[in-house]
Amino acid sequence: MDLLQRFTHGEIDAFETLVRQFQGDINAWTVRIVRDPGVAEDLTVETLWRVYRARQKFRPDGNFGAWARRIATNLAIDHLRRNRPEQSFLAEPAEAARPDPLVQREIHERIQEAFRLLPAKLQVAATLALVEELPYDEIASALGTSVGAVKLRVFRAVRILRKRLNQAGIRPE
Amino acid sequence: MKEHKDKHMTEHNDREIREALKQSFPPVNTELRRDLWPDVLRKLDLRPVRVPWYDWALVGLSAVMFLAFPRLVLVFAYHL
Numbered sequence: 514m515d516l517l518q519r520f521t522h523g524e525i526d527a528f529e530t531l532v533r534q535f536q537g538d539i540n541a542w543t544v545r546i547v548r549d550p551g552v553a554e555d556l557t558v559e560t561l562w563r564v565y566r567a568r569q570k571f572r573p574d575g576n577f578g579a580w581a582r583r584i585a586t587n588l589a590i591d592h593l594r595r596n597r598p599e600q601s602f603l604a605e606p607a608e609a610a611r612p613d614p615l616v617q618r619e620i621h622e623r624i625q626e627a628f629r630l631l632p633a634k635l636q637v638a639a640t641l642a643l644v645e646e647l648p649y650d651e652i653a654s655a656l657g658t659s660v661g662a663v664k665l666r667v668f669r670a671v672r673i674l675r676k677r678l679n680q681a682g683i684r685p686e
Numbered sequence: 687m688k689e690h691k692d693k694h695m696t697e698h699n700d701r702e703i704r705e706a707l708k709q710s711f712p713p714v715n716t717e718l719r720r721d722l723w724p725d726v727l728r729k730l731d732l733r734p735v736r737v738p739w740y741d742w743a744l745v746g747l748s749a750v751m752f753l754a755f756p757r758l759v760l761v762f763a764y765h766l
Contacts, residue, residue: 525730532723541716548714557718558725565730621710628707643704644711671700678703 517573528568532561535578539585542655545645546589546637556592560585579654586637586655593633598626620683627677631670638666639674 519527539560544553564571564581571580628636634656641652642663649660656663678684752759 529723529727532726533721536722537718540718540722544714544716548711550715550719554719554722558722558729561722561726562729565726621706624706624710628710639707640711643707671703674707675700675703 521568543585556588582655590633635666635670638663639670642667
């Protein structure tokens with residue numbers, strides 16, 4: 514019996530081998546979405562626990578890495594939903610953009626804040642596509658959707674962000 | 687003509703947003719700092735103990751039997 518079959522039968526040794534093989538990949542993927550290594554570690558542990566619990570749903574001829582990554586993505590989306598910041602940045606208009614590094618830093622912070630206010634699914638698609646510059650098919654696979662749907666989410670994220678930044682008087686350089 | 691200009695402006699703005707995002711989110715360290723297997727194992731052990739339905743059925747049946755025939759408690763206690 515091969516490793517994945519043993520895993521689906523609940524053999525803990527097989528699962529340990531898979532954890533050691535895939536924990537780095539799952540953690541790296543999660544960090545890219547949540548942007549916080551500490552949070553990503555906790556979410557990776559949670560992902561691996563859910564992977565084990567859902568082992569009977571996994572087909573041994575399937576791609577374990579892609580399946581685990583999808584579970585990790587869903588958990589990261591839930592985390593972003595739960596930790597959405599309060600809508601505060603729109604309240605105060607930004608100073609006019611100047612080449613001053615402090616002002617630039619403030620603008621970056623406000624862009625980050627505006628970005629975190631996006632709906633979680635749009636945020637994840639935009640992070641992976643625009644910040645991490647990952648291929649759309651890879652993102653679509655992790656989100657369990659089509660390439661077209663990912664492009665639409667990215668498009669909507671950029672539009673919402675542009676509108677919000679305009680409202681707040683922030684003009685990215 | 688105006689429509690074309692608007693479209694061009696929007697595309698330009700979108701490019702700016704994309705650039706600004708890249709600058710606002712610096713690369714993160716994706717290296718795993720420690721082995722997570724002990725944590726996973728601990729979490730697996732913390733799973734709530736699930737009592738199978740037939741155990742509950744047995745408890746229910748025993749309770750009914752003891753209520754209907756109280757002397758069975760003595761027989762039961764004798765065999766424990």
